[in-house]
Amino acid sequence: MTSAMLFMLLPLILVTATAVVTMLMVAIKRRHGVSCIVTVLGLSLALVSLYFVLPSSTQELTPLMKIDGFSVFFSAVILLSAIMIACFSYPYFVNLEDHQDEFYILLSVAVLGALVMVSNSHFITTFLGMETLSVCLYGMVAYPLHRSAAAQYPMEASIKYLVLSALSSGFVLFGIALLYAQTGTLQFTDLGQALTYGIGPVPPVYFVLCCLMIVTGFAFKLSLVPFHLWTPDVYEGAPLPATAFLATVGKIAMAALLMRFISDSALLVNEAIVFVLALIAGASMLFGNLLALLQSNLKRLLSYSSIAHMGYLVIALMTVDRSADSLGVEAVSFYLLAYALMSLGAFGVMMLVSDSEQERDHIGHYQGLFWRNPWLALVMTAMLFSLAGIPLTIGFLGKFYIFAAGVQGAQWALLFTMVVGSGVGLFYYLRIVYGMLTPLDEDLLLPVAGLKELLPHCLLFLLLALLLLLGIVPGVLMQWLAQMASAL
Amino acid sequence: MIFLFYTAAIVALIATIAVIISTNVVHALVYLIISLLSVAVIFFALGAPFAAMLEAIVYAGAIMVLFLFVMMMLNLGQTTQDEEKEWMQPRLWIGPVTLVALLLVQMTNVLLTQDVDLRPIEVGVLEISVLLFGPWLLAVELASMLLLAGLVAAYHLAKK
Numbered sequence: 343m344t345s346a347m348l349f350m351l352l353p354l355i356l357v358t359a360t361a362v363v364t365m366l367m368v369a370i371k372r373r374h375g376v377s378c379i380v381t382v383l384g385l386s387l388a389l390v391s392l393y394f395v396l397p398s399s400t401q402e403l404t405p406l407m408k409i410d411g412f413s414v415f416f417s418a419v420i421l422l423s424a425i426m427i428a429c430f431s432y433p434y435f436v437n438l439e440d441h442q443d444e445f446y447i448l449l450s451v452a453v454l455g456a457l458v459m460v461s462n463s464h465f466i467t468t469f470l471g472m473e474t475l476s477v478c479l480y481g482m483v484a485y486p487l488h489r490s491a492a493a494q495y496p497m498e499a500s501i502k503y504l505v506l507s508a509l510s511s512g513f514v515l516f517g518i519a520l521l522y523a524q525t526g527t528l529q530f531t532d533l534g535q536a537l538t539y540g541i542g543p544v545p546p547v548y549f550v551l552c553c554l555m556i557v558t559g560f561a562f563k564l565s566l567v568p569f570h571l572w573t574p575d576v577y578e579g580a581p582l583p584a585t586a587f588l589a590t591v592g593k594i595a596m597a598a599l600l601m602r603f604i605s606d607s608a609l610l611v612n613e614a615i616v617f618v619l620a621l622i623a624g625a626s627m628l629f630g631n632l633l634a635l636l637q638s639n640l641k642r643l644l645s646y647s648s649i650a651h652m653g654y655l656v657i658a659l660m661t662v663d664r665s666a667d668s669l670g671v672e673a674v675s676f677y678l679l680a681y682a683l684m685s686l687g688a689f690g691v692m693m694l695v696s697d698s699e700q701e702r703d704h705i706g707h708y709q710g711l712f713w714r715n716p717w718l719a720l721v722m723t724a725m726l727f728s729l730a731g732i733p734l735t736i737g738f739l740g741k742f743y744i745f746a747a748g749v750q751g752a753q754w755a756l757l758f759t760m761v762v763g764s765g766v767g768l769f770y771y772l773r774i775v776y777g778m779l780t781p782l783d784e785d786l787l788l789p790v791a792g793l794k795e796l797l798p799h800c801l802l803f804l805l806l807a808l809l810l811l812l813g814i815v816p817g818v819l820m821q822w823l824a825q826m827a828s829a830l
Numbered sequence: 831m832i833f834l835f836y837t838a839a840i841v842a843l844i845a846t847i848a849v850i851i852s853t854n855v856v857h858a859l860v861y862l863i864i865s866l867l868s869v870a871v872i873f874f875a876l877g878a879p880f881a882a883m884l885e886a887i888v889y890a891g892a893i894m895v896l897f898l899f900v901m902m903m904l905n906l907g908q909t910t911q912d913e914e915k916e917w918m919q920p921r922l923w924i925g926p927v928t929l930v931a932l933l934l935v936q937m938t939n940v941l942l943t944q945d946v947d948l949r950p951i952e953v954g955v956l957e958i959s960v961l962l963f964g965p966w967l968l969a970v971e972l973a974s975m976l977l978l979a980g981l982v983a984a985y986h987l988a989k990k
Contacts, residue, residue, distance in 0.1 A: 403968075404967065405965050
């Protein structure tokens, strides 16, 4: 390992150092504020360091890590989301009758796992990264279980996530082992030949089954239908910062990993795999949107909407191939950035009106928000419009990108499902906006965090600005993504 | 070596079945230890003495004995045993047994049609260490962070 290689790993080293330093500070003296600031500073340093490690071509650091433009892009999105969640966590956890510091340690280590997931093309690092992220999430989801008023169900959510996540990891591991038994390599190698003709006496169906097992495991973590059953319960039971983390960092890292697996292993040469992916995408779009219709809990609603959004994403994933003019890779990257921004905004507003003692996650809590706190209502409306895919927001462009990629791949049935799904989606997003506009006679108790917590409000402003800016003038970002896609 | 492999494999199979059908938890765990030890012998027969040692020390030695202590401390007694017996109804076995039988048929089929040459290549401590501290160094470091996360989460959830 040369010093140049170590320098390329600088973001990972900084994130690791953040976790260790936070832990040492806790050993000296527990201060919630200090832990939060150390975490935010460390992750910000890692974010800045990404600028210096951005390579001009793909860099292999030992067989295990691989750093290129896209890994840097996804790392930046992950770090940005994690920094924002850490900032929002402070007002949320400030009244918790328990130690808060461990949450920040878990958050930093989870970010490390996510960064590893997006910058490798090797099964061992994939698996270690996935497990690091999941183990931290078990802790984060169950975090407030010691408080006296355990009205929500963090432990139940954590156990559910633990069991199903372990099961899906088992699927992935079994698929990897079967692949390794025949190919003898743990790299994501080109399986195109094996999937079409098999290797020696081993028929192609063997490899198709291996790949489907791995894809199934990934689909569990992306909460795609029919592997979505854990999602609403875990979203509802977890404390809001953990939910936001799961919804943004967890999904981005997993989707980026799946994209790299699909493109490096050339899975799409096989019709059966394409068919399964299409079924998963169609079912996710339909069921996600339909099940969200009747939810009165905002966290459950957002969980079903995330299932639908991941379904849209799979359409773009199905067009990720190596032909030079394919839009797939760009569409996936752009959509994940858009999804991170709008989820963070929606969860950010929820975190500002909730705290660890009482989560205000019922739609009724937001009734008449426009008349009590126009600023938060405005941000929430913009985020919901973006999730629904209304023009002038980044969500619209993300969907447009996916649509373009789908047209290029001639996935007409899926595109039709996407249109229907988006139409259904419009109803439940606008229902919340309508509720926020309906005035209330008596003032419901909704102690909105005041302007004294200036930083979270600034972050909301930043998210809103990015949402609109990238929705109106996305040219620079699109050019950059296209440039990176052609260098891939 | 072939004789050793088959003996160990049969012992592992019998012990694992015993784990499933024994109604006493402590007995089940002792059978599980035997099963793990025979898997360690299989590793040895396949030419991986280091993996065999790890299997014996870590799984059979540390983890299982820990389980055993916990079970003995909980002192589950006769009621659980009766409960377990009640759960062991033959009709519950139909589904799993059919599935396992399918897998068995498939595996025999694969093994019979394929010409597999099992010639053990010895992989010792030195070879593994060279790999772990050479190209796989990052994986070792990452595993340490994974364990740290587990430790922090377990500390937080289990305190008080």
